[in-house]
Amino acid sequence: MFKIAVEMLMHDKTKFLGLLIGVAFTAFLVTFAMGYFAGFMTRGFALVSENSSAKVWVMDPAVSSAEATINMSDSSLDSVRGVAGVEYATPLYLGDVTARYANGHFQSFQTIGVDDATLSGSPQPANLLHIPNSVIIDSGGTEGKLQTPLSKKDVWSYDGSHLQAPTRELRYGDVMLINSKRVVVAGVSHTIPRFPPRPLLYTTTSNFKRLIAGEKRYITFIMVRPVKNITPKELAKRISQKTHLKAITSDDFKKETVMWFMINSEDVGDMVNMVVLAMLVGFGVTGVMLYMFTYENLKQYAVLKAMGASAKQLGDMIFTQVFISAVVGSGIGIGIASLLAQIISSPTFPFRMMWFAPLIGFFGVIIVSMTAAFISLRPIKNMEPAIVFKL
Amino acid sequence: MSKIIASCKDIIKTFNSGEAEVKALQGITLDVYENELLMLVGPSGCGKTTFVSVLSGLLSFNSGVCKLMGENISAMNDDELTTFRGKNIGFVFQAFNLLPSLSAIENVALPLTVASRKRAEILTLASEMLEAVGLSGKEDVKPSGLSGGEQQKVAIARALVHNPKFIICDEPTSSLDHKSGEIVMELLQKIIKEKGASMIVVTHDNRIYKYADRIVHMEDGKIIKVAS
Structure with a gap:
């Protein structure tokens, strides 16, 4: 049959x-x-993916995604570093800024501040960020948002904005203003695009604090790597117990972020x-x-x-x-x-x-x-x- | 007196078509004997096909008793009827009803395949049956590659391959030309005599009446005349 x-x-x-x-x-x-x-x-969890060496992520207990965050006090970094089993712990600072371009246009950026000493979390070559007031910019999945005037006559003109002036892509050496402070584009990176798409701006912690002044708490995440004889899950548990902060493995953080998007977005x-x-x-x-x-x-x-x-x-x-x-x-x-x-x-x-x-x-x-x-x-x-x- | 193979008494069958009720069979009583070739004739819509459908257990009926080989088919459930039909009844249809995807030998073998017989046995019996109907060499030909007469011969072989005691033929010659019709009827007559089966042939074709042992005339769901 x-x-x-x-x-x-x-x-x-x-x-x-x-x-x-x-x-x-x-x-x-x-x-x-x-x-x-x-x-x-x-x-949605691009930030976690591009910091693959961080096996454990520490954050405020109320945070449940890489998208919606609230900051922790600076002392939390020392608390985490004090937990046995931590090989290293580096802070990551997130904030939103609005940059003024040379032709008068403005653009919002998600700013990512990385540890001054290690530059951990920055796109390569990270040492570009050691140039004073420098930033590395990234389209973050957007198109045509990183523009500056093509012609020098339209750059920071004395007669006001030149909004209709022809433009080109931002590149090394271009200047923007953030909170009336001068920043220099030291590089353009191509990291994992974001969801929702948004332009990104990487800089050092010190420059981050210069650009976003007046906050009492700056640290958004602490990226941790465990020593060899301890698993990320064990260390995450240990950090949570000792610091009363939320510590989870990068894989769990990705899953939580996806769930957060499913529920909230x-x-x-x-x-x-x-x-x-x-x-x-x-x-x-x-x-x-x-x-x-x-x-x-x-x-x-x-x-x-x-x-x-x-x-x-x-x-x-x-x-x-x-x-x-x-x-x-x-x-x-x-x-x-x-x-x-x-x-x-x-x-x-x-x-x-x-x-x-x-x-x-x-x-x-x-x-x-x-x-x-x-x-x-x-x-x-x-x-x-x-x-x-x-x- | 020959043994009775099929016996129907007071068969009533009605169809409900919306509010209208159609009385297709109005108290049919008929016996079919062993080795008999009985023809059922009458105008279109007189209930011939309905009667053979009832007689073969393909259609339920409202009242009456119908026995085949001594078994009361009105008392059987659907599964029992299906098994009974598979063992005891062979069908030849006006439109042949061969499965177009299967070759001639596969079509002939269908009743044996359905009965889950062994493959070697199936092939031998189907092959012998095809030879008996004169279609040796056409084993692998699909129905679309056969003439109408050849297709009807395959259908006859299929109806007989499992040695049924009772064969029902619905207008077996109406899709065929006169010569092919004659060949088919001679073949049917020869085979049932050899195998000792009984056969009911539903037909409009008065040219084949000569092959009948008895002719039953129907009209308006009733038997009006039985002629020998």
Whole structure:
């Protein structure tokens, strides 16, 4: 009966191809949507990813993401350094500033202050930050936001802003004003783009405090590396107990950040809705196609039933046909999604094929297909085999 | 007196079509004997096909008793009926109803495959049956590659391959030209005599009446005449 089911499935090549394309499209859609979503989420914890040597992150107990933060007192750094098992601990300062460009335009930046001594957390070459008042800028996933006038006559002009003047990308040596203080662009980096996209400005702690004055608490995160004989999880627990600060491993921090986005970000909510909608459409199409395929072959099933095929045998045939379509179709769809991921994968495109994306694509299609098979059993069960006498 | 193979008494079957009720069979009583070729004739819509559907357990009925090989089919559930049909009844349809995806031999083998017989046995029996209907060498040809007469021969081989005691043929010659129809009827007559089966043939084709042992005339869901 297995062979009959397979031959029945593949007999009409056009129909079979249509079925495969439908299933493949759904698998592709689900896998690609998951990859796209994962890409955005990866950008959400870009700060953690680009500081891969920090295995433990310490923060205020109320903080649950790399996105929404509140600062800690400077003494917290000493407290963390005092915990046994800490190989090193360096502070990271986050703040928002608005910079004035030379033509009079302004732009918000997320400012990342790194430890003066180690420059840990800065893009390379980090020693550029030792130049007085210097910053390293980064587009952070934005486009066309790091601009300065093309012509010298439009730079810090005495006759006011030259907002319509032609511009070029900011580069080494360009000057901006932040809180009326002069900063010099020492370099342009290309780190992991952010979600939501925003221009970034890296500088030293001392310069950070110069630019963002008047705060009582500056340290946002403390990045910690454990000594060799202790795991990040153990050290995180130890730091939490000793300092009453929140300390978690970088992997856990990434997960918490993703969860935070899922719960708090309206953008992510909209994105999830779009992904779910795309999945539902794909699943609906697949389900209907599989059901139609069985329904169109109803008379052949009636012939088999007239000849003594049991309900179980007919059910097995339907499940065989649906399973083969689902496995082959989803294989093609996931294959195309993986291939496309290789082709379009770039720092500017938020796509990341995580291990779970093809799995969700595959099992999603299988579940929908099996549901369609169950639904298809109904007309088979209810059919009067006497339809074999109808022309 | 020959043994009774099929016996129907006071069979009533109605179809509900919206508010209208159609009385398809109005108290049919009929016996079919062993080794008999019985023809069921009458105008379209008189209930011939409905009657053979009931008789073969393919269609439920409202009242009456229907026995095949001594078994009361009205008392059987769907699974029992399916198994019973698979063992004891062969079908030949007007539109052949061959599975287009299967070759001639695979189509012939269907009742054996459904009964989960051994592969070697299936191939031998199906091959012998194809030879008996004169289609040796066409084993691997799909239905689309066969003429109408050849397709009906495959359908006949399929109906007989599992040695059923009772064969139901619905308009077996109406899709065929006269010559092919004659060949098919001669073949059916020859095979049932050899195998000792009984057969009901539903037909409009008066050219094949000569093959019948008895002819049952139906009209408006009733038997109006039985002729020998």
